[in-house]
Amino acid sequence: MIELIDVHKSFGEQHVLRGMSFTLEQGQTLVVLGRSGTGKSVTLKHVVGLLQPDSGQVIVNGVDVASADAEGLREIRRQVAYLFQTGALVNWLSVRDNVALPLVERRDMPSEEIRERVDESLGSLDMLQHADKMPANISGGMRKRAALARVLVQEPDAILYDEPTAGLDPIMGRTVGRLIQEVQSSGERAAIVVTHDMDLAFQVGTEIALHYEGQLVERAPPEVFEQSSHPVIREFLRTRERPGKASP
Amino acid sequence: MGSLTETLERQGHALRETIDHAGFAVGIFVRAVRRLPADAFHRRRFILDQLYVCGISPLPVVAIVGLFTGMILALQVGIELADLGQAESISNMIGVILFREMGPFMTAMILTASVGSAMAAEIGTMAVSEEIDALECLSIDPVSFLVMPRVVALCIMTPLLSFVGCVLGCIGGGIVAKTQLSVQPSIYVRNLLTSLESSPQQFGPLPEEIFTGLVKSVVFGLLVSTISCAAGLKAEGGAIGVGRAVRTAVVRCFLMLIIIGYYISWAFFR
Amino acid sequence: MNARRQDIVLGVFFFAALIGLGIVTIVESDFAFGVERHDLVAYSDDVGYLRPGDPVLLFGMSAGKVASITRLDEPRLIIHPSTQPTVAGREVRCTVRLDLRLDVDPYEYLKADHRILIEDRGLLGGKLVRIETGVDDARLSRDAPLVALAAESAIQGLGGLIEENRQPLNEILNNVADVTAHVNRGEGPLGRLVRDDELADRLSETIDSVRDVTSGLAKGEGTLGRLLKDGQLYDDARVFMSDLRSAMERVKRGEGSLGRLLQEDGLYQRVDTILADAQGVMADVAAGKGSLGKLLHESGLYDDLHATVGDVLALVQDARDGKGTVGRLLVDESLFVEARDFFATAGRVGERIESIATDMQEGKGLLAALLSDEKLANDLRNILDQVLGAVEDARETAPVRSVGSLLFGTF
Structure with missing residues (x-):
């Protein structure tokens, strides 16, 4: 479904992706671990066409993202949804309007149907009672849920989660993890979860990989990944054993 | 030698950035205009919101500045004219100066400071917090969603505000003319109307002075909205980036208002 | 083309357009979209401070600008083509070349008797070129050299007028000086009138009273006022004139006493004798004989005037007080204040004129020096x-x- 082939990307002198290659099939949830600033989010942005690779190919459902025209890109973005770290809700729209936004912008859906789907999506995440609030008046966890509702209302084939638990307390983080599990439970959607939250990684991932020096390394199911001898992975795993003593 | 190379490199980089940003601004303006027929009705709610933000909110400031500008003009020019025994011609001067040049320019300056900077800050904040990327991921064109309503709103509201400012400026000038220069209000109003009616050219029902002032205002509205939105969309680097975007927007707006204002004056009054 | 490169290309285009427009506005100051320019070369011997950029008028409308003015190394001798008698055939020695740039082709309109004049734009200065196309049937050849003549400015014209009329002006001023000197010395009736404050005051009072009377008349008060205001007077006058005409007809026909007087010789001779007697009486009067003769030859005119004014004043005073028939005629007042102010001003002006004239006679001041x-x-x-x-x-x-x-x- 999603395939990256030898993707290279640089920002000035900084060579972020150095031959990044991986494939992701439907039903898989790939968790990408890595230290801050290594280019995890950059990888995700290549998938939805927000960034263009300097070289290599990004293919989504058989379409090369870099060479897709506007309509092709729109179709790719309809199939692959992106959950941003901050939620990225539009500040001057209510939660309900934010969730309805992608459907309203399609301009081919009756308003009744939009309303039904929005209520369904918000209800599935227990956000219906906050539907008419403005993003600035709800908590960070609720914003994440509202953003997830906006993603789900599009009924995508794949979801890209960018640091879904960043800035949340562990309890809320676990709740978000549970939500992702629920979303992925149908087995029909593919997902990439970028995080450095080890608990979340082991909670939701069908496979875990390390983003290291511009490439994905040590990709494996959680139980195998746990046995890896890669020094960075060992460091990450130690944070899971002794939370609060992670190296920066 | 090394420092010279570095300096040149820095200047070259700055020039390239300036050209890049100018091209980006031209690009989003063209895109906004192209999206207008298809999206204007669909985005009517946003356009109405922006009409309020751009037109009603700055109205008190425009009114006060317009009133006092007219009073200052009357005082400064009136003293010179009174020396020549021509104090009664003050309204001719005030009408022409305000409607042709000062009104549109003054209004555009106020809108740059109050509305343009807010646009740059708002869109800049969206840019640095990935909201623009989020919109693109939702297949929403940020130019159509964010820029077009603002351009339309400022194009409509700038001439209206400018006209209000000019009228209040004329009233302010009339107050000073009566109290300081002993010019009768009836004579002041008659001279003002005569000076506007006796324009060498008429554009439909409008005298040349008012028409060119309105044309200028529309162009100034386009400039302020486009430059401010472009600066916001180009923002990067968190809060500092937003601050830089606001400063860039205001400075570039001022520069372009002066330069384009000159070209419009040249086109009409040469 | 990626987005950044596209932005840079657009940016370059934007700045190029901006700079291009700037160059157009500064260098090509007469640039205009869709207007074809036509150049016209004229020569002149005196451009009278004309400068590039000054307007050119054709049919009294702005039709272009002076593009450039160049001094020629070798003067050109051109026969001016004007048909005006004073200029026709005159050979003009031109040392300056004028390049005019117009919105219209002037040769479409220029006739053989055209004129190109360099004129003042207004009293505050500034110049313009006015092209008068002429009324001749023959159209001007495009090869014919054009001559631009400097027209005289208004102030230069005024100076010339003064120069031409210096002698008569001098005489007039001398006469004025003499008159005002006499007045100042109190000579002649006017001088005595100006000098005597008491008389002026009494005259002022008289005018005051006269104003009261006339205002009453204006309001139609009293008999005289009613006569003036009443439309009946006109009708009565018409009837009277009609009657008079018919009476005169009768006189012509020799009817009635007057008719017979004119028609009969006996009567004429008697009238002639009476007139001869009257002539003798008038001769005596002229010689100062008898009461009437003395009255006319009395030298104390001023004293009489003095007394007369006193009497008139008393009379008018009575009238104002409502005494007598005239007194009943009046009511209103307003004219006198103006008249009094006028006389007061006239008195002051007279003094000043007299002072100026004296100074001029003594050669003091710029005007006197200018004249001499x-x-x-x-x-x-x-x-x-x-x-x-x-x-x-x-x-x-x-x-x-x-x-x-x-x-x-x-x-």
Whole structure:
């Protein structure tokens, strides 16, 4: 479904992706671990066409993202949804309007149907009672849920989660993890979860990989990944054993 | 030698950035205009919101500045004219100066400071917090969603505000003319109307002075909205980036208002 | 093309357009979209401070600008084509070439008797070129050299007028000086009138009273007023004239006493005798004989006037008080104040004129010197020319001063 082939990307002198290659099939949830600033989010942005690779190919459902025209890109973005770290809700729209936004912008859906789907999506995440609030008046966890509702209302084939638990307390983080599990439970959607939250990684991932020096390394199911001898992975795993003593 | 190379490199980089940003601004303006027929009705709610933000909110400031500008003009020019025994011609001067040049320019300056900077800050904040990327991921064109309503709103509201400012400026000038220069209000109003009616050219029902002032205002509205939105969309680097975007927007707006204002004056009054 | 490269290309295009427009506005100041320019070359012997950029009028409408003015190395001798008697066939020695740029092709309109005049734009200075196309049937050849003539400015014209009429002006001023000197010395009735304050006061009172009377008349009060205001008077007058005409007809026909008087010789001779007697009486009067003769030859005119004015005053005073028939005629007042002010002003003006004239006779002051000193007159003419130049400079700096005042004053 999603395939990256030898993707290279640089920002000035900084060579972020150095031959990044991986494939992701439907039903898989790939968790990408890595230290801050290594280019995890950059990888995700290549998938939805927000960034263009300097070289290599990004293919989504058989379409090369870099060479897709506007309509092709729109179709790719309809199939692959992106959950941003901050939620990225539009500040001057209510939660309900934010969730309805992608459907309203399609301009081919009756308003009744939009309303039904929005209520369904918000209800599935227990956000219906906050539907008419403005993003600035709800908590960070609720914003994440509202953003997830906006993603789900599009009924995508794949979801890209960018640091879904960043800035949340562990309890809320676990709740978000549970939500992702629920979303992925149908087995029909593919997902990439970028995080450095080890608990979340082991909670939701069908496979875990390390983003290291511009490439994905040590990709494996959680139980195998746990046995890896890669020094960075060992460091990450130690944070899971002794939370609060992670190296920066 | 090394420092010279570095300096040149820095200047070259700055020039390239300036050209890049100018091209980006031209690009989003063209895109906004192209999206207008298809999206204007669909985005009517946003356009109405922006009409309020751009037109009603700055109205008190425009009114006060317009009133006092007219009073200052009357005082400064009136003293010179009174020396020549021509104090009664003050309204001719005030009408022409305000409607042709000062009104549109003054209004555009106020809108740059109050509305343009807010646009740059708002869109800049969206840019640095990935909201623009989020919109693109939702297949929403940020130019159509964010820029077009603002351009339309400022194009409509700038001439209206400018006209209000000019009228209040004329009233302010009339107050000073009566109290300081002993010019009768009836004579002041008659001279003002005569000076506007006796324009060498008429554009439909409008005298040349008012028409060119309105044309200028529309162009100034386009400039302020486009430059401010472009600066916001180009923002990067968190809060500092937003601050830089606001400063860039205001400075570039001022520069372009002066330069384009000159070209419009040249086109009409040469 | 990626987005960044596209932005840079657009940016380059934007700045190129901006700079291009700037160049167009500054260098090509007469650039205009869709207007075809036509050049016209004219020669002149005196461009009278004309400058590039000054407007060119065709049919009295702005049709272009002076593109450039060049001094020729070798003067050109051109026969001026004008049909005007004073200029026709005159050979003009032209040392300056004028390049005019017009919105229309002037040769479409120029006739053989055309004129190209360099004129003042206004009293504050500035020049323009006025093209008079002429009325001749023959159209001007495109090869014919054109001559531009400097027209005389209004101030130069005034100076010339003064120069031409210096002698008569001098005489007039001398006469005025004599008259005012006499008046100032109290000579003659006018001088005594001006000098005698008491008389002036009484005259003033008289005028006051007369004003009261006339205002009453204006309101139609009293018999006289009613006569003036009443439309019946006109009708009565018409009837009277009609009657008079018919009476005269009868006189012509010799009817009635008067008719017979005119028609019969006996009567005529008797009238002739009476007239001869009257002539003798008048001769006695002229010789100062008898009461009437004495009255007319009394030398104390001034004393009589004095007394008469006193009497008139008393009379009018009575009238104002409502005494007698005239007194019943009046009511209103307003004219006198104006008249009194006028006389007071006239008195002061008279004094000033007298003082000026005295000074002029003594050769004091600029005007006197101007009239008597040839060198000074020439100097003044030079100064006039310089003033013209200064006004021209002031006209140029006025916009700068105004804008400066506006900008620095306002902000």
